[in-house]
Every structure is written in C-alpha cells, then in structure tokens.
Amino acid sequence: MLKFRPSLLVSLALFAAAGPGAAAAQSVESVMLPAPDLFSAAGRETGLGSDLWKGASAATARTVLPLLAQKPLSPAGSALARAVLATGARGPEGGGDDPALAAARAEALIALEEADSAQAVLRRTGGLDRNAALSQVAAEAxxxxxxxxxxxxxxxxLSVDRDQIYWLRLRAYCQARAGEPAARLTYDLAQGVERDAIFAxxxxxxxxxxxxxxxxxLRNGLDLALSRSLSLDLGGAEPGPGVAGALDGPPPPQARWPMIAGDGPVSAAMAVLAQGDLALAEGVRSALAQDDAPQPDxxxxxxxxxxxxxxADxxxxxxxxxxxxxxxxxxAxxxxxxxxxxxxxxxLGTPFSPQARGExxxxxxxxPKAPVAxxxxxxQAANSKLAGETALLALWTSAEAGPNGPAAADRARIISALAAAGLHDHARAYAVEGLLALR
Incomplete structure (x- = not known):
C-alpha cells in the first residue's frame, strides 16, 4: 500500500483545484541566445564576462587591435591587453563577423606572447580555409x-591566395619536412617571388x-620551426614579437615589473612588491615602524x-x-x-581630506597627452560600464606612450576609468606601475 506524506497530498489537492490551466501557466519561456561569432572563442580563462564587448565600437577596435601587435606596452598595459583579447565574448558591434578584425585579435595575442591563447581561439574559429589572413595567423600560432x-x-x-609568399615558404618547409621532392621546386618559386637571405x-x-x-x-614562427628542425642553438638569436613567449613560456596573467633593489629596506620592499609579493613588502614595512628601526626618507x-x-586594494x-x-x-x-x-x-578612489584637497x-x-576626444x-564608456570599450581606449593611449606606460595625468585618467568600468584589478596594476616609476 502506498503512503503519501501530508504535505504531498496538500500539493496534489492544490494542483487539482487549480484546473487544467495550471500546467500551461507554469510553462518555461525559452530565450534565444545570440549565435557565436569570430570573437566568441576564448583563449583562456580571464575572469572577464561574456558581455565584455557589449556596446563597444568596431571602429575603435579596428584602430587599436593592430596597434597592440605593433607597439610595445608597459607590463600593466600588456596584462590588460592579454586579458581582454583572450576573453571569449561576442565581438564589438559590427565587428564580430569581420575576419580581418578577428585576425588582428589573434596577431595581437601572439605579439603579447600568448600564442597558446591565439591557437586555442583559432582552433575553434570556422572558415580558416577561406581566409588567408586568419589562416596565416593560425599557422604562425x-x-x-x-x-x-x-x-x-x-x-x-587553404583554398584562397595560395600563391602569397608566406604560403609558398611554408609549403616548401612542409614538403621538405615530409621528404617530398616538390620541396625544391616550391622553394625556388618562393625565392623567385621574393628573395630572403635568411630563409635561403x-x-x-x-x-x-x-x-x-x-x-x-627567430623573426617569426616559420624561422623558429626551421631553426628547431636544424637543431640550431636558439639562445643567441634575437626573438621577434611572439617568439620570446614561445621560448620562455607565456608571462603571468598579473603584471610584474623587473626591479633591482637598491640600498635600504624601502627599495627592497618595493622590489619584492614589484614581483607580486605583497606579504613580504608589508612585513618589511612593519619592521620599519618599530621604534628602534632607522627611519628612511x-x-x-x-x-x-x-x-x-x-x-592591497x-x-x-x-x-x-x-x-x-x-x-x-x-x-622641485x-x-x-x-x-x-x-x-x-x-x-583609485582614495579620498582627500578637505585640507589636502585644497593643497x-x-x-x-x-x-595629459591623450587627445581630449x-x-x-x-x-563616457567607463561611466556606462562598457568594460571592453574602456579597455580599448585605455590601451590606445598606452600603446602610444610606449613600454614605460603613460605619464601621470593620462595614467590617472586610465586608472579612474578602468575602476569605474569594473576592471579594478587592472586599474590597480596601472597605479602600482606608475608609483614604481616614481621610486
């Protein structure tokens, strides 16, 4: 004999009393999710959301992404660029299905020493065989x-533009690697199109x-592959963009700054903090607070x-x-x-006292050096919580500033904007970088 709990009997009675329309009232509405685009594949986990590029301008992306592959960034700028480019999210409005923009994203990831992330993205990107630019960056990764x-x-x-010089050289290498007699002919053809003494x-x-x-x-991936296949010593060659990361491994996700400690405990504390050891830096600072400790400047x-x-935020x-x-x-x-x-x-949001604010x-x-517009x-992007757009505009100014990063006025504007847009960890990195430069 089946036994029912009283609570279950009450629930059944209520359902029956509700009539046949109850089931229809409880139906679940389906939500149509947007289809993936060329930016939807992730290179790695970054902690940023799938709405990263919501409201972002494709025009800004088309300007900034190529800069990130061409110009050196400071450690804080590099960490920000790597995070936003490795995030899987539908692309900027009007740019998510642009193969040239997708290729620029992958090229920038490679230049920022994240060939693994670029490769992960491109392995999940369709249509490589119909686009030479996307195929080339995938081959390089x-x-x-x-x-x-x-x-x-x-x-x-690849089904298009197969006669471009990059593909002639790569096919010559692949044919030689496979022991195919056609390798010599393809090599001669490549040299006939564009001579290259190093490749030769x-x-x-x-x-x-x-x-x-x-x-x-070590100018690029093809040079690296050839040099490896010939068992050459890779230590004496100057690596091109992206190759250093292939040799040494990708940099850590968080920004780090090379710093040699000078004389005194303050410099030592700054040096360990630059390498991410906040606890040790705080320990040194606590020791300086002792009554018998020598007082620095x-x-x-x-x-x-x-x-x-x-x-420490x-x-x-x-x-x-x-x-x-x-x-x-x-x-002065x-x-x-x-x-x-x-x-x-x-x-970063630390408030002034009234007296300090007046001074x-x-x-x-x-x-500042960045254009007013x-x-x-x-x-405006930061106030609207458009994280991707804010990051792109910050990186535009950072790329123009060079490897030391923006000067104080531009940096402060970037810090405030990143924090307002929800990219607080990156705002802190820009602040730490700027303060280290003042040591």
Missing part, C-alpha cells in the same frame, strides 16, 4: 607552439640535409605606503595626505614625485 604538422595542415587546406640559408640546409645553415633565426616611505595600499587617506604635504615642500623634483603619487593614489588643487601637474570617450 601552431609553429610557435611546436605544432608544425598542424601548421602544414592549415596550409594544405636555413631552407637551403634543410633541403640539402647537410652543410652549415649559419645562426638560428619621508617621501620614500610615503611612496612605499602608497604602493602597498594600491597593491586599500584606501589609505593618511598616506594620501602625507603625499600632498610632501608635494609642497623640498626640491621631489615635489613633483609626491604630487604625481598623490594623483595616482587618488585616482592638491594648487599643484601645477603636467597636462579620446579621453572624453573613455570616461
């Missing part, structure tokens, strides 16, 4: 990661199976406190007040360091 056969398969599958000596030795190929070459100590606060109003105070005394060089440090710490407002800091667009 494969060669950089040591997947030579995959690169050869991509070259074989490496490929000549590969075809001959003997002789001196000379030094290794007041500005240096304030800079260390600002660095620790930025790295802590608001430190007393340190900001001290920086403003140091910004009004002493030599030291005043400028304190003023810029105060600007960067305040950009800070009188500082004559250098003007771009800065305004970045602020």
């Amino acid at each position: 494969a060669l950089l990661t040591g997947a030579d056969q995959e690169a050869c398969d991509i070259a074989q599958a 000596r490496l490929m000549g030795a590969k075809l001959a199976g003997a002789g001196d190929p000379g030094a290794a070459a 007041a500005l240096d100590l304030a800079l260390l406190d600002a660095l620790i606060a930025a790295a 802590r608001q430190d109003a007393p340190t900001l007040d001290r920086l403003v105070e140091r910004g009004g005394v002493g030599e 060089h030291h005043r400028r360091r304190a003023q810029e440090a105060a600007l960067l710490l305040a950009a 800070f407002a009188a500082f004559a800091l250098p003007q 771009r800065a305004f667009a970045m602020d």
Whole structure:
C-alpha cells in the first residue's frame, strides 16, 4: 500500500483545484541566445564576462587591435591587453563577423606572447580555409607552439591566395619536412617571388640535409620551426614579437615589473612588491615602524605606503595626505614625485581630506597627452560600464606612450576609468606601475 506524506497530498489537492490551466501557466519561456561569432572563442580563462564587448565600437577596435601587435606596452598595459583579447565574448558591434578584425585579435595575442591563447581561439574559429589572413595567423600560432604538422595542415587546406609568399615558404618547409621532392621546386618559386637571405640559408640546409645553415633565426614562427628542425642553438638569436613567449613560456596573467633593489629596506620592499609579493613588502614595512628601526626618507616611505595600499586594494587617506604635504615642500623634483603619487593614489578612489584637497588643487601637474576626444570617450564608456570599450581606449593611449606606460595625468585618467568600468584589478596594476616609476 502506498503512503503519501501530508504535505504531498496538500500539493496534489492544490494542483487539482487549480484546473487544467495550471500546467500551461507554469510553462518555461525559452530565450534565444545570440549565435557565436569570430570573437566568441576564448583563449583562456580571464575572469572577464561574456558581455565584455557589449556596446563597444568596431571602429575603435579596428584602430587599436593592430596597434597592440605593433607597439610595445608597459607590463600593466600588456596584462590588460592579454586579458581582454583572450576573453571569449561576442565581438564589438559590427565587428564580430569581420575576419580581418578577428585576425588582428589573434596577431595581437601572439605579439603579447600568448600564442597558446591565439591557437586555442583559432582552433575553434570556422572558415580558416577561406581566409588567408586568419589562416596565416593560425599557422604562425601552431609553429610557435611546436605544432608544425598542424601548421602544414592549415596550409594544405587553404583554398584562397595560395600563391602569397608566406604560403609558398611554408609549403616548401612542409614538403621538405615530409621528404617530398616538390620541396625544391616550391622553394625556388618562393625565392623567385621574393628573395630572403635568411630563409635561403636555413631552407637551403634543410633541403640539402647537410652543410652549415649559419645562426638560428627567430623573426617569426616559420624561422623558429626551421631553426628547431636544424637543431640550431636558439639562445643567441634575437626573438621577434611572439617568439620570446614561445621560448620562455607565456608571462603571468598579473603584471610584474623587473626591479633591482637598491640600498635600504624601502627599495627592497618595493622590489619584492614589484614581483607580486605583497606579504613580504608589508612585513618589511612593519619592521620599519618599530621604534628602534632607522627611519628612511619621508617621501620614500610615503611612496612605499602608497604602493602597498594600491597593491592591497586599500584606501589609505593618511598616506594620501602625507603625499600632498610632501608635494609642497623640498626640491622641485621631489615635489613633483609626491604630487604625481598623490594623483595616482587618488585616482583609485582614495579620498582627500578637505585640507589636502585644497593643497592638491594648487599643484601645477603636467597636462595629459591623450587627445581630449579620446579621453572624453573613455570616461563616457567607463561611466556606462562598457568594460571592453574602456579597455580599448585605455590601451590606445598606452600603446602610444610606449613600454614605460603613460605619464601621470593620462595614467590617472586610465586608472579612474578602468575602476569605474569594473576592471579594478587592472586599474590597480596601472597605479602600482606608475608609483614604481616614481621610486
């Protein structure tokens, strides 16, 4: 005999009383998800959302993505660029199905030492065989990661623009690798189209199976594959964009800064913090607070406190007040360091006291270099929580600034915008980088 719990009997009675329309009322509405596009595949987990590019401008992306493959970035800029480019999300409006823009994304990932991420994206990208630009960056990613056969398969599958010089050279290498007699003819054809002395000596030795190929070459993935196949010493060659990451492995997701510690505990604490060891830096700072500890320069100590606060995501109003105070005394060089440090710490959201705010407002800091229109667009994107658009505009200014990163006024604007757009970890990295530059 079946036994029913009283609660179940009550539920059944209520359902029966509701009548035949109850089931229809409880139907679940289906939601049509947008179809994936050329940006939807992820290179790796980045912590950024699938709505990253919501509201972003394809025109901005078409300007910025090629810059990221061509111009060196600071560590903070590189970390931001790698994160947004490796994220899987539907692309900027009007650009998600643009093969040229998708290729620019992958090329930038390779230049930023993330060939593995580029390869992961392109393995899940359709239509490679119908687009030479996408196929070329996919082949380069494969060669950089040591997947030579995959690169050869991509070259074989390509159905358009097969007579371009890159494909002639790659096919010559693939044919030689497979021991095909046609390799010599393809090599001669490639040299007839565009002579290349480095390719000639490496490929000549590969075809001959003997002789001196000379030094290794590391300009790109094909050079790397040829040099590896000839068992050449890769240590003495200057690696091109993306090749260093293939040799040394990708950089860590978080920004890190090379810094040699100078004399004294403050410099040592800054150096370990630059390498990501916040706990050790805080330990050194605690030791300096002891009564019997030698007291370092007041500005240096304030800079260390600002660095620790930025790295720890802590608001430190007393340190900001001290920086403003140091910004009004002493030599001009030291005043400028304190003023810029105060600007960067305040950009993260640390509030001024009324007295400090009044003093800070009188500082004559250098003007920003980014165009007014771009800065305004970045602020508007940040206020609208458009993370991808904000990142692109910040990276545009960063790429123009070079490997040391933006100057203080532009950097503070970037820090504030990234924080407002929800990219707070990257805002902190830009702040730490700027404060380290003032040490």
